Amino acid sequence: MDMKELEITASLANLELQVDEMVRFSEGVSRMLEFFSTMMEVNVEGNEPTTHALLSNNRSREDVILESGCDMLKSAPEREDRFIVIPNVL
Amino acid sequence: MIQEITRWADALSDSEKRRIYEAYVDTWEAKIGAFLQFDTELGLSLPRGNGSLSGIPFAVKDNIAVESFRLTCGSKILESFEVPYTATAVARLMEHGAIPVGKTNLDEFGMGSSTDNSSLKKTSNPYDTKRVAGGSSGGSAAAVAAGIVPFALGSDTGGSVRQPASFCGVYGLKPTYGSVSRYGLVAYASSLEVIGICAQSISVLKTVFEIMRGEDPLDHSSLPYPAYHAEGLQAKRVAVLDEVAGLDEPVKAAYERSIAALKSTGYSLVPVTIPSLEYVLPAYYTIATAEASANLARYTGVAYGRRTDWAENPEELIRKSRTEGLGDEVKLRILLGTYVLRSGFQDQYYIRAQKIRTAMRKDFERVFAASDILLLPVFPTLAFPHGNDGMDQFQQKMADRFTCTANLAGLPALAFPTGLENGLPTGMQFLAPPFCEERLFMAAERMRHIFPEIHPEGYREDWR
Numbered sequence: 403m404d405m406k407e408l409e410i411t412a413s414l415a416n417l418e419l420q421v422d423e424m425v426r427f428s429e430g431v432s433r434m435l436e437f438f439s440t441m442m443e444v445n446v447e448g449n450e451p452t453t454h455a456l457l458s459n460n461r462s463r464e465d466v467i468l469e470s471g472c473d474m475l476k477s478a479p480e481r482e483d484r485f486i487v488i489p490n491v492l
Numbered sequence: 493m494i495q496e497i498t499r500w501a502d503a504l505s506d507s508e509k510r511r512i513y514e515a516y517v518d519t520w521e522a523k524i525g526a527f528l529q530f531d532t533e534l535g536l537s538l539p540r541g542n543g544s545l546s547g548i549p550f551a552v553k554d555n556i557a558v559e560s561f562r563l564t565c566g567s568k569i570l571e572s573f574e575v576p577y578t579a580t581a582v583a584r585l586m587e588h589g590a591i592p593v594g595k596t597n598l599d600e601f602g603m604g605s606s607t608d609n610s611s612l613k614k615t616s617n618p619y620d621t622k623r624v625a626g627g628s629s630g631g632s633a634a635a636v637a638a639g640i641v642p643f644a645l646g647s648d649t650g651g652s653v654r655q656p657a658s659f660c661g662v663y664g665l666k667p668t669y670g671s672v673s674r675y676g677l678v679a680y681a682s683s684l685e686v687i688g689i690c691a692q693s694i695s696v697l698k699t700v701f702e703i704m705r706g707e708d709p710l711d712h713s714s715l716p717y718p719a720y721h722a723e724g725l726q727a728k729r730v731a732v733l734d735e736v737a738g739l740d741e742p743v744k745a746a747y748e749r750s751i752a753a754l755k756s757t758g759y760s761l762v763p764v765t766i767p768s769l770e771y772v773l774p775a776y777y778t779i780a781t782a783e784a785s786a787n788l789a790r791y792t793g794v795a796y797g798r799r800t801d802w803a804e805n806p807e808e809l810i811r812k813s814r815t816e817g818l819g820d821e822v823k824l825r826i827l828l829g830t831y832v833l834r835s836g837f838q839d840q841y842y843i844r845a846q847k848i849r850t851a852m853r854k855d856f857e858r859v860f861a862a863s864d865i866l867l868l869p870v871f872p873t874l875a876f877p878h879g880n881d882g883m884d885q886f887q888q889k890m891a892d893r894f895t896c897t898a899n900l901a902g903l904p905a906l907a908f909p910t911g912l913e914n915g916l917p918t919g920m921q922f923l924a925p926p927f928c929e930e931r932l933f934m935a936a937e938r939m940r941h942i943f944p945e946i947h948p949e950g951y952r953e954d955w956r
Contacts (some may be wrong), residue, residue, distance in 0.1 A: 403831070415785060415830040416792075417823055418815040430824050431831065433886060434781075438774045438832070441844050444851070451846030452853060454683045454713065455669045455902020456926055461712050472559075472576035477796035486795055488806050 569817030579676020596631025651895025658919025785829025
């Protein structure tokens with residue numbers, strides 16, 4: 403993978419890569435992609451994609467509020483009352 | 493209660509016995525580092541019920557939630573995260589009286605085969621501390637092998653319970669996909685992973701599995717466990733691969749001994765070929781990394797976990813928190829997964845991998861039409877050394893080919909110990925059709941009479 407493609411991919415993944423990391427990850431990713439390309443040898447005609455091994459249909463539940471009984475907000479790195487604090491958006 | 497494990501309940505029954513037990517744990521921990529958190533006091537303080545596991549301590553891989561304990565996933569990004577809820581599988585064990593006493597080390601987010609990818613601690617093999625315990629559930633397998641707990645929970649995405657179990661000479665069960673609720677298991681590759689068990693005996697494995705399994709309204713991919721198949725008891729036909737290449741000599745020897753053992757216990761061997769086996773690895777890593785890139789997008793430093801010290805705006809906060817908090821192997825897999833899901837590349841990678849997955853399922857349907865269970869090696873090498881003398885990340889990935897098949901097809905698989913080679917444990921695995929765990933237990937039980945029970949030096953039943 404060239405550096406330009408890696409930069410786009412890293413930005414989509416919300417990761418920042420330093421110059422030395424760019425070289426390292428580009429090697430690692432390229433090696434795996436080359437390996438992935440061996441899948442092109444397989445004739446997959448007539449095979450539908452399998453998304454889950456044993457699931458045949460989607461399941462839904464009633465649209466009701468479930469009481470979890472736990473306070474997820476206490477895990478926030480910075481908060482004010484019931485709000486999570488982040489830097490200014492504008 | 494199972495007779496062979498009452499000594500663990502006894503060890504926690506009063507403060508003097510607990511002191512002796514904890515000294516035993518400390519001696520082992522100084523050598524193997526299996527736990528990221530070990531706290532009998534905290535475990536004992538949590539509410540629990542009564543049942544077939546009353547008073548029995550167990551360990552939980554640190555990507556499975558236990559309220560009041562930390563949930564680090566072996567990652568800096570969650571290093572101090574205390575989880576406010578408990579995984580369904582753990583809660584069910586606690587309802588039957590079991591006591592969670594600690595959280596075990598793992599490759600960061602379950603990504604690796606050595607536990608050396610943990611950002612928080614080094615875990616070593618109880619049989620040789622210069623070697624890895626395997627991974628990603630290395631801490632769980634090592635803790636069981638050392639006799640610290642009679643069983644420990646792990647997660648198996650591509651072999652992460654079975655491979656460390658076989659490196660450490662214990663049993664490792666990867667149940668049928670969906671048979672155990674994943675509620676409270678930190679998501680890595682949702683279509684592949686399942687909570688599994690490391691244990692020192694088949695009866696413990698079986699008891700724990702029977703308690704944990706079954707549908708859970710909190711996990712929509714969980715399935716009701718069907719009524720027991722009586723025909724499983726008649727299982728007499730074992731499929732073996734026509735040809736197995738690439739095994740190291742000691743593993744090959746153990747594999748051949750297992751085939752001989754099966755013959756001697758009255759199984760008939762059915763030679764099979766599984767053509768898709770050649771392509772399972774690229775398909776597996778395409779799917780696993782794609783799902784990982786989506787699942788790990790949630791670590792932003794906003795709502796929980798580690799946040800960067802300073803950022804000018806929300807986007808920078810997310811980028812910096814992820815960049816500082818995630819390790820190299822995790823970043824590599826996120827990058828790969830992001831790439832294969834990018835528009836224009838999906839047909840070439842992700843969709844194609846899913847079609848190969850279908851070919852695999854068809855292969856297995858054919859295999860199990862002619863046989864009841866399948867014998868496969870677990871890993872082509874013995875436990876390898878830490879660091880540069882061992883295997884690099886790419887070599888480790890290439891060695892997952894015997895384990896990741898069960899995950900792609902959703903099948904149950906059980907790794908069982910087959911004795912020592914060069915002083916290190918070896919292990920093989922049985923695979924069965926979905927929901928036929930009973931056949932695996934039965935076959936492993938037969939093998940138990942052939943392969944002697946093994947323990948590492950320093951293993952004590954009286955804790956002294």
